Amino acid sequence: MYKIGIIDTMNEKGLKLFDQKKNFSYEIINDLSRENLKKELPKFDGVTLRRGKLDAEILSKCKNLKVISRHGVGYDNVDVKFLKENNISLLVTHNSTSTSPAEHIMFMILNIYKGRAMFDTMVREGNFYKAIHLNINDNFELFSKKILIVGCGRIGKKLIKKCLGFEMKVLVYDPYVDEKTISDLGGEKISNLSEGLKILDIISLCVPLNKDTKNMISFEELSLMKKSAILINAARGGVVNENDLNKALNEKLISFAGIDVFEKEPPDKDNPLLKNKRVVLSPHAATFTKECLEKMSEETVQNIIDFFEKKIASTKIVKL
Numbered sequence: 001m002y003k004i005g006i007i008d009t010m011n012e013k014g015l016k017l018f019d020q021k022k023n024f025s026y027e028i029i030n031d032l033s034r035e036n037l038k039k040e041l042p043k044f045d046g047v048t049l050r051r052g053k054l055d056a057e058i059l060s061k062c063k064n065l066k067v068i069s070r071h072g073v074g075y076d077n078v079d080v081k082f083l084k085e086n087n088i089s090l091l092v093t094h095n096s097t098s099t100s101p102a103e104h105i106m107f108m109i110l111n112i113y114k115g116r117a118m119f120d121t122m123v124r125e126g127n128f129y130k131a132i133h134l135n136i137n138d139n140f141e142l143f144s145k146k147i148l149i150v151g152c153g154r155i156g157k158k159l160i161k162k163c164l165g166f167e168m169k170v171l172v173y174d175p176y177v178d179e180k181t182i183s184d185l186g187g188e189k190i191s192n193l194s195e196g197l198k199i200l201d202i203i204s205l206c207v208p209l210n211k212d213t214k215n216m217i218s219f220e221e222l223s224l225m226k227k228s229a230i231l232i233n234a235a236r237g238g239v240v241n242e243n244d245l246n247k248a249l250n251e252k253l254i255s256f257a258g259i260d261v262f263e264k265e266p267p268d269k270d271n272p273l274l275k276n277k278r279v280v281l282s283p284h285a286a287t288f289t290k291e292c293l294e295k296m297s298e299e300t301v302q303n304i305i306d307f308f309e310k311k312i313a314s315t316k317i318v319k320l
């Protein structure tokens with residue numbers, strides 16, 4: 001019998017897959033505190049992980065642990081060095097986690113470009129004709145605007161298609177993806193990030209958080225952008241330096257930002273971005289659609305079953 005710990009909530013579609021297996025039992029761990037994880041996790045052969053941080057100290061208590069199946073694709077909440085040294089496998093849900101985030105990025109872009117909730121408020125408050133008298137300088141067409149997509153992986157590639165549907169010009173910065181792959185998708189490869197930053201109307205970060213991407217967009221990079229530029233970060237907090245972003249917005253070096261992810265989650269109450277009117281926010285919710293959460297839960301559970309049944313595809317295992 002394989003004992004599996006489900007760390008954090010999980011859609012019941014995924015849990016149902018365990019019910020069809022006689023040799024798997026599972027337990028849901030809702031208390032994500034370090035003390036509780038240290039106490040509860042040692043009994044498991046494998047865990048699924050949504051929120052919750054698994055550092056080396058917690059992992060060192062888990063003598064039976066053979067695999068972590070991430071409910072998602074980012075794994076900055078796991079000590080990968082420890083996993084590598086102790087031969088623990090890490091699996092990700094890369095089949096189900098790109099459509100909704102790419103749509104969420106479009107939602108944030110459209111939200112900013114089409115006046116946020118301004119028109120909705122006007123109608124509800126009985127100011128139907130107010131918009132006619134406004135000098136609308138903050139609303140724009142997406143047609144022919146230049147978007148720079150930083151990171152051309154699963155989400156970046158989906159985003160290219162969506163932007164082309166809006167007849168935008170798509171620039172892509174990803175040193176690890178060749179020019180032909182990008183041009184076949186309809187984008188244009190940018191080799192020098194600074195050059196791209198100077199000409200973009202919209203920038204969307206679609207990279208993992210690691211030592212190379214931490215603070216990839218800081219004050220210096222923001223200063224290169226046009227004053228009308230908008231920035232969307234639905235990748236990971238920390239890829240964009242939050243204080244620098246807030247400063248750049250306040251100094252009107254760029255015009256708006258859409259932020260789904262934060263350096264610290266949940267963000268502190270005094271995080272300046274929470275009060276900044278030039279930011280549209282969401283609570284790390286780019287995957288929060290019915291379809292995506294169902295598919296992610298099924299993929300997370302299927303991955304761990306496939307791992308123990310020795311039929312996991314090598315592409316699902318992160319190369320540590």
Ligand SMILES: NC(=O)c1ccc[n+]([C@@H]2O[C@H](COP(=O)([O-])OP(=O)(O)OC[C@H]3O[C@@H](n4cnc5c(N)ncnc54)[C@H](O)[C@@H]3O)[C@@H](O)[C@H]2O)c1
Nearest residue numbers: 074151152153154155156174176206207208234235286287
């Ligand atoms: N907000 C959310 O809910 C949410 C949901 C899914 C994924 N994400 C985040 O989005 C990230 C991207 O997801 P994905 O599925 O597209 O990942 P992916 O691994 O398929 O793609 C990442 C791409 O980034 C590129 N890259 C890496 N370092 C780079 C650098 N320094 N400069 C430019 N490009 C670089 C890689 O070459 C790769 O093409 C994830 O790592 C995750 O952190 C967030």
